Amino acid sequence: MKQLLYNANILTMNDNYDAYENGYLVIQDNVIQELGEGLPAGYHTYNEKYDCGQGILIPGMVNTHTHVGMIPFRSLADDVPNRLERFLFPLENRAMTADLAYASAKYAAAEMQLAGVTTCSDMYYFEDDIASAVKEMGSRAILAETIIKKSPDTTADYETLDYAEYFIQRWLEDDLITPGIAPHAPYTNSTESLQKAAAISHKYNVPIMMHVSEMEHEMVYYAEQYQMSPVAYLDSIGLLNNRFIAAHCIHLNSEDIQILKHNQVGVAHCIGANTKSAKGVAPVKELINQEVNVGLGTDGPSSGNTLDMFTQMRMVANFHKTYNRDRSAFAAQEIVGLATIGGARVLNMADEIGSLEVGKKADICLVETQSVNMFPVFDPYSALVYSANAGNVEAVWINGAQRVLQKQLAQHDLRTIRSDLDSSMSQFKVIVSEL
């Protein structure tokens, strides 16, 4: 099937940042077949035509780090110190079930689609159920089962290693879901479990993702125990390679950055979650200067509260300009790049997604410019970073299928997804009231 999108301000986010002010784009099945200025030859013969109303057309955005099973935790104990040990781990162990993870993942996929996020990289439990939910919603995702000593979906220590391998085998050939494996963090795993996870990643050539250099206590532990940083420790046990996605990387020294560069590790920068929890600001400028791939991540809905990239883009601008004492640092064009092609590079998916180019998958986001907050538009990149919010996303296509139309889910009913999630949360709410 051929679809024509026209009357769009297209930002391709290719290497030259090519843009078409009055542009068109042709989707053939699930791939971008053609794009340019004006209209294509024979445009009147297309039976599927979409008038973009001079909105800004960009690649579908990429959320490089999240936990789609954690919608139930949003706005819970946000300002409480030590929330992870006090609320999150106990609740996950007592109240997280396959049904709840599934209902949460559907809601999260809907929320991301409505915000123009077409690909996410997730680590959680019950990933087989999460994969079913994400697939049903039609989103593209890397989904990785968390490896941790005690998990809510298994009984024996590190039993999720077996589950992870089973899960990877089941989803290896899927066109939208890329399975992976996700040791929670270096400090919540043994050296042996980390190396087993790495061996599974290597065996199936799938992504491995982990929270790295996020916590102060993590830095102290590795300094005292091993006289090295967590990054150096992971390198010393053979964990790092170009399949590795490192979330956070707040506390890095210059040697760590060289190690990440040398191993071609991608970094998921979660500015919203990192600053809300007062953990710090990752040295993103130094990483980019050293040509380490960096993308943006929201972290889970409990840590970052939103799953959208507009919030992250704005915070990247505000925090990193201030951090570097440089108004010209992190120009809007570069920040839109982090949310799109940069994220695709982190996930090793830049051959397929992250920019609007002929032959790439048709993952596309249309941001309207008619709302009160979107006038005037002197620079579309600036409008995306400083003016826009997720509510300006008008339409979304993933793998050629239209998933959002007129700011609503095209195939699903959000009210049903929400009430299903609410019903699945009854036991969860009881336990929250007891904490």
Ligand SMILES: [Zn+2]
């Ligand atoms: Zn996380």
